[in-house]
Amino acid sequence: MPLTNRVTPFADLIADAARGTMMGNRGGRFHDASRQLGTRRWASKQWICCVLDFRGRQRKVWGDSYTELFFLDEVTALAAGHRPCFECRRKDARAFASLFPRVHTAPGMDAALHRERLDGRARRTDRAAIDALPDGAMIARDGEVYALRGQHLLRWTPAGYDKALPRVRCIDADLLTPPSIVEVLRRGYAPLWHATGAL
DSSP, rough: OOOEEEEEESSSSEEOOOOOOEEESSOOOOOTTOBBBBBBSSSSEEEEOOOSTTTOOOTTSSSOOOOOEEESSSHHHHTTTTTTTEEEEEEEHHHHHHHHSSSSSHHHHHHHHHHHEEETTEOOOEEGGGGGGHHHHOEEETTTEEETTTHHHHHEEEEEEEEEOOOOOOEEEOOOOOOHHHHHHHOOOOOOOOOGGGG
């Protein structure tokens, strides 16, 4: 039985057997000794996205350390409100920070993103004109989640992007990616995509 450690673009945690291409955490441990979740879904404001393989380190998932989480890809992690890790992804993290509006330090970005991804304990979304959104932003539309890439909307599933639809114009949609991350994407940050997102 898979752990409830796969992150959706809504920032929800689900159990799914499909493999992700990236991992991360939310600032520490919030699972219990029996590898179950309570009501908490983060330990701090530091929500990061990491590579799966770093310096040969081996971890026991949901052991004594932090609560490991997994993402389909970086596009999914960004939609959920995670940023690149400064340890295992230093180059990407520095590029991301240099493009982040107003603040450029990890604590500053974490505080800004925490305000943008949550409304109390609930997930915050914003309405946005789809024409104004950059590649890599994610939206919810008609009960489905889509990533914007070129002239397409790529439908997200835990296992990959399974359908490419023409990118509709002149409509508003529920924006999942936090506004500051949208601006980072607009300024040129290139997130890592799952292989099924290749066009």
